Amino acid sequence: MEGKLWRKNLIDIEPYVAGEQPEDDKIIKLNANENPYPPAPGVQRVIREKDAQELKKYPSADAVPLKKALAKRYGLGIGNVFCGNGSDDVLATAFRAFFNSDKPIFFPDITYSFYPVWCELLKIPFETKPVDGDFKINVCDFYGENGGVVVPNPNAPTSIGVGKGFIKDLLDHNRDCIVIIDEAYADFGRYSCVELINEYDNLIVTQTFSKSRSLAGMRVGMAFAQPELIQYMQAVKDSYNSYPLDQLAIETAVASLEDEGYFKETVGKVVSVRDRTAERLRAMGFDLPDSETNFLFCTHPKFRAEDIFSYVREKGIFIRYFKKPRIDSYLRITVGTPEQMDALCAATESFLEENTQA
Amino acid sequence: MEGKLWRKNLIDIEPYVAGEQPEDDKIIKLNANENPYPPAPGVQRVIREKDAQELKKYPSADAVPLKKALAKRYGLGIGNVFCGNGSDDVLATAFRAFFNSDKPIFFPDITYSFYPVWCELLKIPFETKPVDGDFKINVCDFYGENGGVVVPNPNAPTSIGVGKGFIKDLLDHNRDCIVIIDEAYADFGRYSCVELINEYDNLIVTQTFSKSRSLAGMRVGMAFAQPELIQYMQAVKDSYNSYPLDQLAIETAVASLEDEGYFKETVGKVVSVRDRTAERLRAMGFDLPDSETNFLFCTHPKFRAEDIFSYVREKGIFIRYFKKPRIDSYLRITVGTPEQMDALCAATESFLEENTQA
Numbered sequence: 203m204e205g206k207l208w209r210k211n212l213i214d215i216e217p218y219v220a221g222e223q224p225e226d227d228k229i230i231k232l233n234a235n236e237n238p239y240p241p242a243p244g245v246q247r248v249i250r251e252k253d254a255q256e257l258k259k260y261p262s263a264d265a266v267p268l269k270k271a272l273a274k275r276y277g278l279g280i281g282n283v284f285c286g287n288g289s290d291d292v293l294a295t296a297f298r299a300f301f302n303s304d305k306p307i308f309f310p311d312i313t314y315s316f317y318p319v320w321c322e323l324l325k326i327p328f329e330t331k332p333v334d335g336d337f338k339i340n341v342c343d344f345y346g347e348n349g350g351v352v353v354p355n356p357n358a359p360t361s362i363g364v365g366k367g368f369i370k371d372l373l374d375h376n377r378d379c380i381v382i383i384d385e386a387y388a389d390f391g392r393y394s395c396v397e398l399i400n401e402y403d404n405l406i407v408t409q410t411f412s413k414s415r416s417l418a419g420m421r422v423g424m425a426f427a428q429p430e431l432i433q434y435m436q437a438v439k440d441s442y443n444s445y446p447l448d449q450l451a452i453e454t455a456v457a458s459l460e461d462e463g464y465f466k467e468t469v470g471k472v473v474s475v476r477d478r479t480a481e482r483l484r485a486m487g488f489d490l491p492d493s494e495t496n497f498l499f500c501t502h503p504k505f506r507a508e509d510i511f512s513y514v515r516e517k518g519i520f521i522r523y524f525k526k527p528r529i530d531s532y533l534r535i536t537v538g539t540p541e542q543m544d545a546l547c548a549a550t551e552s553f554l555e556e557n558t559q560a
Numbered sequence: 561m562e563g564k565l566w567r568k569n570l571i572d573i574e575p576y577v578a579g580e581q582p583e584d585d586k587i588i589k590l591n592a593n594e595n596p597y598p599p600a601p602g603v604q605r606v607i608r609e610k611d612a613q614e615l616k617k618y619p620s621a622d623a624v625p626l627k628k629a630l631a632k633r634y635g636l637g638i639g640n641v642f643c644g645n646g647s648d649d650v651l652a653t654a655f656r657a658f659f660n661s662d663k664p665i666f667f668p669d670i671t672y673s674f675y676p677v678w679c680e681l682l683k684i685p686f687e688t689k690p691v692d693g694d695f696k697i698n699v700c701d702f703y704g705e706n707g708g709v710v711v712p713n714p715n716a717p718t719s720i721g722v723g724k725g726f727i728k729d730l731l732d733h734n735r736d737c738i739v740i741i742d743e744a745y746a747d748f749g750r751y752s753c754v755e756l757i758n759e760y761d762n763l764i765v766t767q768t769f770s771k772s773r774s775l776a777g778m779r780v781g782m783a784f785a786q787p788e789l790i791q792y793m794q795a796v797k798d799s800y801n802s803y804p805l806d807q808l809a810i811e812t813a814v815a816s817l818e819d820e821g822y823f824k825e826t827v828g829k830v831v832s833v834r835d836r837t838a839e840r841l842r843a844m845g846f847d848l849p850d851s852e853t854n855f856l857f858c859t860h861p862k863f864r865a866e867d868i869f870s871y872v873r874e875k876g877i878f879i880r881y882f883k884k885p886r887i888d889s890y891l892r893i894t895v896g897t898p899e900q901m902d903a904l905c906a907a908t909e910s911f912l913e914e915n916t917q918a
Contacts, residue, residue: 207736208762211661211707217798220621237616246612249808254604257777257812258595260770263578287645290801298681303569323656323799349569378565404566412618419615419807440575441681443648449777450607450808454615 218319222520230545232536233520235358235387235497237416239471239539242464244457245417252450261449264436268452271459272424276396281429284436287446289386289410289423292435294320295442296406296425299434300380301326303349307379310339312528314358314384333360337491337499341368345375354384356391356494359524359534363391363494373402380431382406389414389469390476391494396426403428413496414469415458422447422455472496476537482547486554501532505557514549521546576677580878588903590894591878593716593745593855595774597829597897600822602815603775610808619807622794626810629817630782634754639787642794645804647744647768647781650793652678653800654764654783657792658738659684661707665737668697670886672716672742691718695849695857699726703733712742714749714852717882717892721749721852731760738789740764747772747827748834749852754784761786771854772827773816780805780813830854834895840905844912856893863915865891871911877904 222233240246265285273280286292297320301307304327309317311330321328331343337360344351353372356363373381385407388394396407406427412418425435439446458465476493483490483500490500501507511523511533522534535546580591598604623643631638644650655678659665662685667675669688679686689701695718702709711730714721731739743765746752754765764785770776783793797804816823834851841848841858848858859865869881869891880892893904 206761208658208738211658211737212792213657213660213796215795215799217795218802219798220618220802223618223620231617234618236618239616240613241615245615249610249612250608252607254607254812255598257599257603258597258774259589260578260581260592260594260776261779263581287801287804290803294800299571300566300569302571319799323796379569380566403564416616418618418803421619421803421806434570437573437575438571438681440577441573441677442652443645444576444578445648445779446645448779448806448809451806454612 215323216319218316224520228518230519230538230542232538232542232546233522234418235413235495235536236418237413237468237472237496238537238542239416239468241416241454242458242461244461245454248453248457249450252453257449261445261447261452263444265447265452268422268447268455271456275459275462276426278396278399278426279429281432282399282426284425284427284432284439285447286423286425286439287451288412288421289384289408290316291446292408292423292425293382293384294324295435295438296382296408297321297326298324299438300382300406300431301350303379305347305349307350307352308344308346308348309352310357312337312357312360314354317352333357337362339364341371341375344372348376348379350379351376351381352384353381354386355393355395356387358387358495359497359499359522359529359532360491361493361495361497361499362491363393365393366395369393369395369398373398373405377404380404380406382408385409387413387495390473390496399426399428403430406431411455411458415455415465416468417454417458420451420454422451472537475540475543479537479543479547483550486547486550496537498535498537499532500535505554507531507533509557510550510553513553514546517549519546519549573680574677576674582878586876588877588896588900590896590900590904591880592776593771593853593894594776595771595826595830595854596895596900597774597826599774599812600816600819602819603812606811606815607808610811615807619803619805619810621802623805623810626780626805626813629814633817633820634784636757636784637787639790640757640784642783642785642790642797643805644781644783644797645809646770646779647742647766648674649779649804650766650781650783651740651742652682653793653796654740654766655679655684656682657796658740658764658789659708661737663705663707665708665710666702666704666706667710668715670695670715670718672712675710691715695720697722699729699733702730706734706737708737708740709734710740710742712744713751713753714745716745716853717855717857717880717887717890718849719851719853719855719857720849721751723751724753727751727753727756731756731763735762738762738764740766743767745771745853748831748854757784757786761788764789769813769816773813773823774826775812775816778809778812780809830895833898833901837893837895837901837905841908844905844908854895856895857890858893859890863912865889867915868908868911872904872907875907877907879904
């Protein structure tokens with residue numbers, strides 16, 4: 203038992219760290235960009251009526267019922283759709299399928315922190331492109347030769363989105379590599395570029411059911427692209443795990459897509475609570491960009507973000523603070539219900555009062 | 561649009577091909593080693609009573625309730641348990657965590673056909689060790705220097721299992737590398753080596769809920785090992801996809817574990833139907849090893865396996881035929897209900913009659 207020579211072949215990596223998942227129901231959880239509203243009523247129906255007998259069989263390996271429903275919803279062919287175990291699985295699959303160059307892939311320096319983790323795991327060289335002082339992505343930074351491009355729209359944790367002009371500019375200057383637009387939050391923003399997949403055969407758009415569709419608990423993500431690119435993603439999936447979506451993940455996602463009215467209503471509520479909360483935070487002296495997501499990214503010129511984070515946490519409100527260069531004076535606050543936002547604002551106000559001496 | 565230079569960075573792989581999933585309910589499906597019996601009654605209860613509201617939240621990233629239930633069932637600590645999206649996800653995670661040597665990993669030549677696919681995807685060198693003429697694994701073949709070892713017990717598609725002596729011999733000769741014992745079918749066999757993880761700190765044992773627990777539709781797999789090895793698997797998981805198990809996958813798996821009586825009864829039924837069917841096939845002139853799994857691996861000295869496969873398929877019975885060296889005269893038949901086995905035997909008998917001229 204002494205030598206432990208087997209240790210020399212263990213992998214050497216630094217994993218991604220997700221937001222905390224406290225078990226206490228009394229906690230107001232504004233730290234994981236979850237939707238405060240339940241999924242569409244049809245989701246409950248699907249679960250209640252599911253015959254457990256069917257679970258003895260494997261699910262559709264290609265999640266065919268879900269692909270069909272997504273194709274219908276987005277006016278695409280089934281061959282334009284890929285489904286995975288959350289958009290993390292979809293993005294990891296795309297990174298592996300498309301980023302096999304010696305040249306670095308490009309993504310912003312302030313962005314979803316899983317990108318560099320996948321690059322390390324999959325041994326993909328990468329170069330980050332600094333966002334400007336207002337956290338805006340400069341499209342010219344992405345013109346150079348590269349092994350691929352990943353841009354989230356809207357970006358996280360900055361909450362800033364871009365419009366069609368930016369995306370087309372990015373694509374027009376990147377015709378020789380694969381461009382991934384990560385649209386995890388696009389349903390809350392101004393523009394989704396799914397419409398461009400027929401125009402740009404090197405474009406992959408990824409989305410998720412975890413945010414706008416209130417199904418984080420079921421782990422469903424998707425990608426849209428030309429069939430050739432989707433087939434490469436299928437091949438990677440089929441070389442790793444043939445059945446990433448279970449029967450209930452497929453069926454609940456389909457039920458969600460069948461209720462467009464509920465979807466629009468929920469997204470509308472989140473957007474209006476978001477914009478009202480942004481105004482309240484600004485009135486308290488916070489600086490924050492206009493959010494196109496279901497969260498707010500804010501800083502206060504007079505107080506340390508970490509102190510506010512700790513203070514509201516003690517009051518049972520979990521928000522997100524990243525101790526990272528450039529953003530360590532910022533807080534990321536998920537948009538909850540009006541009541542949750544009242545609690546957050548009240549806690550923040552008492553922090554400001556207690557820490558402001560006349 | 562002409563150049564398509566982006567094509568040069570696409571991945572080049574040959575994916576695993578799973579058994580067909582026909583949509584027609586009238587088909588007798590004996591081609592994917594699914595369990596013919598439904599999951600434990602508690603599974604239906606969990607689904608029926610699930611509050612869909614909860615689905616707006618992410619699941620436990622570490623599937624904690626399931627880890628606790630597995631630890632209890634197997635008399636282990638929670639630190640000894642890893643959970644994944646089916647045992648394919650668990651095995652792929654283990655391959656990546658543990659097989660990072662320049663030396664080849666060893667596995668049998670006739671075995672689960674996903675192993676070489678993962679090696680190709682993850683760029684792991686490998687060497688296959690031929691099983692003998694009776695498809696038995698020769699343990700001495702695994703004594704040499706290597707980058708790791710994978711042995712399924714029982715093996716698939718051969719259905720042959722080994723006992724404690726073999727596994728200990730294998731482990732005693734492989735103290736400097738990680739040894740994975742893939743126990744997807746162990747609940748139908750004579751021996752599971754989970755008891756050895758405390759004795760061998762380089763042993764990983766993988767299992768699944770898809771076979772003996774009738775939950776193929778929910779995609780749940782697990783691994784057992786010393787906490788150090790489990791932590792490496794967690795790090796790989798957290799570098800790829802933080803939440804591979806959705807809430808209902810976790811909860812249905814827990815419900816299955818809570819009903820030990822039902823589990824034993826179901827496994828017992830499959831085993832007795834299996835052994836009776838083996839006798840019937842032998843009476844028809846088939847040769848087959850004693851199965852320790854939920855399937856039978858058989859050959860007929862007078863008829864082509866492919867012809868039998870096609871014949872029963874036309875009668876609506878799907879079994880598995882592998883057009884591969886060494887096993888292309890064999891059929892793999894999943895053990896179904898007694899009625900399904902009657903249908904299979906009747907179809908096979910009429911094939912034999914029609915093709916035997918007096």
